[in-house]
Amino acid sequence: MVDDARTDGPGTPGPLTLGRWTTDRAAIEPARAAIVDRGVVVSYGELEARATALAHALGEAGHGLGARIATVTGSTADQVVLLFACAKAGAVLVPLSWRLTAGELAAQLRIADPSLLLVEDDHRPVADAALERLGDAASTRIPTTALGAAGAESSVPDALRPVAAAAPRDDDALLMLFTSGTTSAPKAVVLSHANCAWANLSLSRATPLTPDDIVLQVLPQHHVAGWNVQPLLAWWVGACVVLERTFDAGRALALIERHRVTATMGVPTTFRALIQHPDFQARDLSSVRTAVVGGGMLDPRAAEQLARTGIVVRQGYGLTEAAPNVALTRDESDAGTVGRPYPHVDVALLVDGRVEQGAGTGELLVRGPAVFQGYFRDPEATAAASLGPWLRTGDLVARDASGRIRIVDRVKDIVRSGGESIAPIEVELALLEHPAVIDAAVAGVPSERWGEELVAWVVLAEPADDAALHAHLDGRLADFKHPKRFLVVDGIPRTTSGKPLRRALIAAFEAARAEAR
Incomplete structure (x- = not known):
């Protein structure tokens, strides 16, 4: 739901809800590694046990169906536990960027209106400063504690406006993510369980993972790709995710070599930083079979340098509102483009006010089961981003007769x-x-x-x-x-x-x- 939660009884979780994923995996191989976080291994059995216990504690404290749980943290196993706990309790995870100023963070907290704020110790000063800006009124006071065993997993502060836990339906909200704000003020994108499930199903059809894969996550968990470009798919199929808490090129190269990483993702600046690092040539990167790049086009020179190490780069295109996967390159014939649409994703072009199929140049339109429900409590922005059943991307593209998409630029840029x-x-x-x-x-x-x-x-x-x-x-x-x-x-x-x-x-x-x- 885009705005506020429904209020029906506990029920049974929908078939596409993500809380099922850890339950299923823990039943199959509880001892298999699910996460490596700064050298600490979390098994699927432990992930399920912690997520289930935290889900129960959230519900008991009144952070139930539709309650928004905000965080300020780097990429951590504690936040992965929290995501699956929210998925089980029917709550909504709202991961906020630790890089924000106190004013920016306060603005996003005001929009999200969370019932609980969980903060990693390193980021407590900026979170406290943001809370001060919100004031002391009862309507803006947010119960706050730490993540993990020392915080919420030991004791969850009571909600000021209690909501009972209930098994979520497929269309209930799971993630609330703030857009980057390159063309306007940040908006809160609401993604449901079904949106995330379909996004990962599409990803699995285009660039599959297996239980034997080791994924290095370098994109932050306050970004949609930090969940829906490889990490969640890895936990769905039973693979292991190595977390890079905050990206450091030298450390990332060392992690690839140490853990024999097979798949990773990043933005163009991520891969350029790896290439430019003094250890790039010295590290053994031969285990990496696939790397997905999004957030912009990787320049051919960088792609060639990665290819010389054996890393096959798959250029992707997406946006938060599409959860984010829209298009991906498949082979060398897609060079210079962002490839073709993922399975279960439909695209069209908006040309002079008309929706057109086939080859041409125009604003890219997207529709499919992964496309967002809307912006939180912002029906005007939601309407502006929509054209009937289509999501307006704001990106000017050229599409050829084979369906390949070349990004021209942002329409506004x-x-x-x-x-x-x-x-x-x-x-x-x-x-x-x-x-x-x-x-x-x-x-x-x-x-x-x-x-x-x-x-x-x-x-x-x-x-x-x-x-x-x-x-x-x-x-x-x-x-x-x-x-x-x-x-x-x-x-x-x-x-x-x-x-x-x-x-x-x-x-x-x-x-x-x-x-x-």
Whole structure:
């Protein structure tokens, strides 16, 4: 449910509810490793026992059907236990980013309106500061404790507005995840048990896992891909997930070698960080058979470097509202695209207000059983993101006759300069082919002459002047697609899903330009 919980009796869990997964796995192989968290192994039997006990405790404390349980933590086994406990009790997990400021965290807590907040010790200061901003009114007071054995698994604070536990139905909410906010204020995406089950079924058909797989999770658990791109599928089939609490390239490479990791996922910056690390060539990465990349296009140079180690990269495309899996490359014929839709995913194009099938260029539309129920308590935003049964992605794409999808750019990010339309992502990928460029972002800024002009922010491994960068782009891009300015920076601000924060770059540029006048 998008807004508030239903109030019927306990019942029997729906067939697609995720609380069944650990029960089934623990019955088959209780001693098999489910999670490795900083060297500590959690078996399927232990995961089921802890999740069941916590589900009971949540219900007893009034955090039952539809109750929202917020967290501020890195990727931990404790949060995995909590997810499955919520799945059993009918509660909703709301994982919040530990990277947020106190003000940002307070804003998301205000939207989520959780009945309980669980905080990892390292992040208690920012959580406390956020709670102070909410004030002391009874309506905003949130019971708070720690995760894990020292916190909620020992004693759960009572809910201020108790709700009884009940077995969830397939369409009951399981996850509430905040969007990255690249084009607007963050919104709370509600995903049901059925959404997550279908997303993982689709994933299993395109890039399957087996009980013998070892998955390295490097994407954070406050991101949809931290659950629905490999980790949840791994726990469904009985594989093991090695958690990287917060991403560190050197440590991730060591974990791959130590645990003989067979599958992993990340955003383009994740894989570039691995490649650029001094240990990349020295570590044995031969066990990795598949790596899924999303959140943007991985540049061909990086893909080639990974391929030389034997890692087959599968370029994906998705968005939180689609839970997130929409498309994935299957083989070399899909190079330069994000592949074709997953099974159980339908796509179409919105062209001049018309929904069109087949080849063409337009805004990508998505529908299917994994598509979200809506934004929490925000019917206007939900309506704006919908077109009948279709989810509007906001992404401009080109689709060929074989169904392959090439991302042109965000509809709102297209730069219109001198009567021409320019896709920033195309320029970024071209810049990343230069050996000195290790990261890049491109955006349009206001221009009296051109309407908008292109500016590129680049992170360099070695010096490269404007002339060298223009020379590199010659023959790769038409002249009108060349940035008018190159700005060398130490880093590109990005969302947790790896997308460049173009609005922040433009705002900083405009502020500096105004100050210089």
